[in-house]
Amino acid sequence: MLRAGVAQIDIKIGDRAANYRNVEDWMKRYHTPSEWETVVVLPEIWDVGYVIDEADKYGDPDARSAIDFLGGLARKYNVWFAGGSVLANTKEGAVNRALVIDPKGECVNHYDKVHLIPLMNEDRYLKSGDRECHFEVGGVTAACLICYDIRFCEWMRLNAVHGAKVFFISAEWPTIRIDHWIALLKARAIENMMYIVACNRVGNSQNTDFGGHSFVLDPWGTVLYEGGDKPDGVFVEMDTEKVQKIREHLKVFSVRRPELYKE
Numbered sequence: 001m002l003r004a005g006v007a008q009i010d011i012k013i014g015d016r017a018a019n020y021r022n023v024e025d026w027m028k029r030y031h032t033p034s035e036w037e038t039v040v041v042l043p044e045i046w047d048v049g050y051v052i053d054e055a056d057k058y059g060d061p062d063a064r065s066a067i068d069f070l071g072g073l074a075r076k077y078n079v080w081f082a083g084g085s086v087l088a089n090t091k092e093g094a095v096n097r098a099l100v101i102d103p104k105g106e107c108v109n110h111y112d113k114v115h116l117i118p119l120m121n122e123d124r125y126l127k128s129g130d131r132e133c134h135f136e137v138g139g140v141t142a143a144c145l146i147c148y149d150i151r152f153c154e155w156m157r158l159n160a161v162h163g164a165k166v167f168f169i170s171a172e173w174p175t176i177r178i179d180h181w182i183a184l185l186k187a188r189a190i191e192n193m194m195y196i197v198a199c200n201r202v203g204n205s206q207n208t209d210f211g212g213h214s215f216v217l218d219p220w221g222t223v224l225y226e227g228g229d230k231p232d233g234v235f236v237e238m239d240t241e242k243v244q245k246i247r248e249h250l251k252v253f254s255v256r257r258p259e260l261y262k263e
Contacts, residue, residue, distance in 0.1 A: 010203030042084025071105030083168030
């Protein structure tokens, strides 16, 4: 068993201190102790919002500030943080980086967004990642993805084939395409027979409304939680043994023909 916390929050553009306080307030309001290992997921670029064109001004050097901040909360509440991304400046350039923080407050892995959306000029301002991000929590292999990544079924399937049974996904998905968000998340959960914990932001910035509708989905695609379009929060228990039972029942992975899928 695992427990997932979904922090569906608004984000103040360029105001790291205010966004940190918002996360602290969310934890105070929604967190309750549990015997199960707990993973909290935050929205995409929750620390400063969508200011990728001003990464020199707003970027967090190697995400050190975010690691220190989330590390402190992880130790205080005995939880993991995974799937919430920040704008990080690295030697290679700015990246959209999801952090994996364990209950000791240590950053045990990170994921740099692989698929950069041309519609938002991400490919102009950010460096794309080039690797999967897996970590073990409660004896279960989990993975991180960010927003636009969910449109790439082959990327999510690769993670699943490599052992991921739970996906933690952060997003700033606009209201205008929220139907796509819902359909894609359900499809990915069903086709990969895995849990999906997806946190989307709410609110408005730079003339864009963000649609919320964060989800926790089980391996059948059953909705365990769906947020609305306002700030919200929830903790949901997940029976992770269900993943293997469904995969053994349907046997999708064992009859794949990857030699036919190559371009």
